[in-house]
Amino acid sequence: MEIIKEFKWAVGLIAAILAFYIFNQELGVKAAEMSWANIYQMLTLVPPIFILVGLLDVWVPKETMVKYMGQESGLKGLIIAFIIGTASAGPLYGAFPIAALLLKKGARLAYVIFFLGIWSSTKLPIVMFEIASLGLKFTVLHIGLSVPAFILISFLIEKLVSEQSLNEVRTKAASF
Amino acid sequence: MTVTVLYSIAGFALLVSFLKDKKKTKMSLKKAWGSFRKILPAIISIMLLVGISLALINPQTISKLIGAESGILGIVIALTAGSISLIPPFVSFPLAAALLDGGAGYPQIAAFVATLSGVGLLTLPVEIQYFNKNLALLRNGTAFVIAVLFTIIIGMVM
Numbered sequence: 001m002e003i004i005k006e007f008k009w010a011v012g013l014i015a016a017i018l019a020f021y022i023f024n025q026e027l028g029v030k031a032a033e034m035s036w037a038n039i040y041q042m043l044t045l046v047p048p049i050f051i052l053v054g055l056l057d058v059w060v061p062k063e064t065m066v067k068y069m070g071q072e073s074g075l076k077g078l079i080i081a082f083i084i085g086t087a088s089a090g091p092l093y094g095a096f097p098i099a100a101l102l103l104k105k106g107a108r109l110a111y112v113i114f115f116l117g118i119w120s121s122t123k124l125p126i127v128m129f130e131i132a133s134l135g136l137k138f139t140v141l142h143i144g145l146s147v148p149a150f151i152l153i154s155f156l157i158e159k160l161v162s163e164q165s166l167n168e169v170r171t172k173a174a175s176f
Numbered sequence: 177m178t179v180t181v182l183y184s185i186a187g188f189a190l191l192v193s194f195l196k197d198k199k200k201t202k203m204s205l206k207k208a209w210g211s212f213r214k215i216l217p218a219i220i221s222i223m224l225l226v227g228i229s230l231a232l233i234n235p236q237t238i239s240k241l242i243g244a245e246s247g248i249l250g251i252v253i254a255l256t257a258g259s260i261s262l263i264p265p266f267v268s269f270p271l272a273a274a275l276l277d278g279g280a281g282y283p284q285i286a287a288f289v290a291t292l293s294g295v296g297l298l299t300l301p302v303e304i305q306y307f308n309k310n311l312a313l314l315r316n317g318t319a320f321v322i323a324v325l326f327t328i329i330i331g332m333v334m
């Protein structure tokens with residue numbers, strides 16, 4: 001019972017796909033295929049990320065994280081955030097558990113936001129793909145604008161988020 | 177390719193960890209499973225929602241909506257569609273390239289690509305679950321502003 005409650009949205013959406021199938025067979029099959037392709041991608045891509053996050057969680061002491069990405073880590077923290085963001089793979093929701101771990105271990109909020117920005121726009125494999133699909137000029141403009149913009153935005157968001165809200169986020173992150 | 181690299185790194189790290197400390201490794205796997213399990217219901221629902229919407233919207237429709245003559249309205253549509261949808265890059269970039277070939281304008285494509293990667297309305301519930309409403313809205317809102325700026329710049333120079 002508990003498990004059905006937990007997955008109630010998923011159950012509802014599967015029922016919707018079945019309803020599609022009844023009214024329009026082709027549409028129902030297509031929706032099921034697309035959904036399965038997405039779920040399959042998620043199930044194959046996400047487990048190693050969680051394993052790595054779990055390992056970092058038990059092996060990296062808080063002091064180390066604070067030293068390299070904490071409030072006083074300066075440019076070092078920004079560069080590390082850039083490197084882990086750009087060397088990554090997968091959709092942005094894969095970055096959330098990593099960001100939560102960084103926050104839990106005491107990384108500076110601005111660097112974590114910057115990491116998410118870089119993950120979303122400047123992942124190395126995707127950049128190559130973007131050049132191939134949309135051209136070098138487009139991609140250079142995209143990255144050239146995104147990186148400085150995300151740096152500015154990260155510090156801006158840090159200023160806008162209250163101490164209380166940040167504490168709430170860090171406490172929540174510790175529970176994951 | 178990406179998957180192979182990811183699994184190799186995770187597998188190697190797990191092995192090293194296991195050789196160093198069995199107990200700690202077990203604890204890390206427990207944590208990994210716990211956080212995966214916690215997020216699973218939301219992620220599965222989102223994937224189903226994405227599947228349904230991809231089935232309902234086809235490339236021809238998109239091409240009509242953000243094609244060459246679509247102008248400002250096309251940009252607005254592209255910004256909205258990109259913000260809502262969740263399309264993996266190996267689908268979205270070739271789609272964007274095909275749309276360009278089919279006569280779509282660069283600003284529309286820029287709007288679509290930038291919001292697609294940075295703004296995630298569908299994944300917002302998961303983002304709030306990880307952080308909080310305040311932070312998730314700020315991050316998505318600012319990513320949207322950056323996407324608009326990028327669109328304007330592309331419109332001016334390309």
